[in-house]
Amino acid sequence: MGSIYNDTNPAFSGPTGGSSLAAFFDSRSDAESAVSRLEDAGVPVARIRLMPGYEAGAKNTGAMSEDRSGFFDALADFFFPDEDRAVYAEGLRRGGFLVQVNDVDDALYETVHDILDDEGSIDMDERADLWSLEDRQQGASNTGFAGQPSGGKSSEDLAVSESAFDDARPVAMRDTAHGSAKVRAYTFPEAGTSSDETNRQSQGQSQTQSQGGSHQSQGFRRDH
Numbered sequence: 001m002g003s004i005y006n007d008t009n010p011a012f013s014g015p016t017g018g019s020s021l022a023a024f025f026d027s028r029s030d031a032e033s034a035v036s037r038l039e040d041a042g043v044p045v046a047r048i049r050l051m052p053g054y055e056a057g058a059k060n061t062g063a064m065s066e067d068r069s070g071f072f073d074a075l076a077d078f079f080f081p082d083e084d085r086a087v088y089a090e091g092l093r094r095g096g097f098l099v100q101v102n103d104v105d106d107a108l109y110e111t112v113h114d115i116l117d118d119e120g121s122i123d124m125d126e127r128a129d130l131w132s133l134e135d136r137q138q139g140a141s142n143t144g145f146a147g148q149p150s151g152g153k154s155s156e157d158l159a160v161s162e163s164a165f166d167d168a169r170p171v172a173m174r175d176t177a178h179g180s181a182k183v184r185a186y187t188f189p190e191a192g193t194s195s196d197e198t199n200r201q202s203q204g205q206s207q208t209q210s211q212g213g214s215h216q217s218q219g220f221r222r223d224h
Contacts, residue, residue: 018103020172020186021112021179022080023121024091030050031097037115038101043108049100051075053092065093079172084184087128094131096122113183120181135144 005140021133026029051074065071071089080088082191088098099121101112172186179185 002037005063015190018105018188019109019175019178020100020188021104021109021116021183022078022088022098022100022104022186023116023119024088024121024124024127024184025097025121026095027120028097029053033101034099034115034119034121036120038112041108041111041115043101043104043112047102047104049078049098049102051078051092051098051100053094053096053098055095064095068093076126079170079188080186084174087124091124091127111196113178113180115181117180123181125181138209152201 019140023034025034031052035048038048039045053069053071056063072086074092075085075089075098078085078088078098092098099116101116104112136155170188172188175185175186175187199201
């Protein structure tokens, strides 16, 4: 069978401050090309993470992993808001590749953004809409990633594994003032802000952005 959540930078143990940029890729070659360009641009290797998703074997090319919760748990130390973390987990389950750059300083911010935006990354909002539509067409119910339209629950629907992290886990907030359709920007909250409060703030920002004309933010959830 294929590999599952083989993080290329497992030594990363927590946020180092500053901003974070993340992009998702269908192709390993595109993701690895982005990583190479980031390194050539002077981004320290320790700040770059490539998380490959499920890679089916030759006999079952295109197959998806049945492990929904595993990918969600594997992203615990990426410190995404629950809603974003669930979407990325679904993408990994379907064989995609996540690239994240942490602690992006001002001097390299635009360069990092342009590289991630340029190397075949995808619009995760559009892709989430597509996955939700596929599930509805297939008549799936409680599949573990069914997207909720606006007004539905979001992180409350996530059956978060208590073994993955505790309540003190830091959580980044989506920075809707930066980033683009294919590159999501995050910032870390001030000290003393709880993960629950950060998730609520991030979800509020996503809803505001949706009302402004962008794609609806999808609330994925995973199986117990």
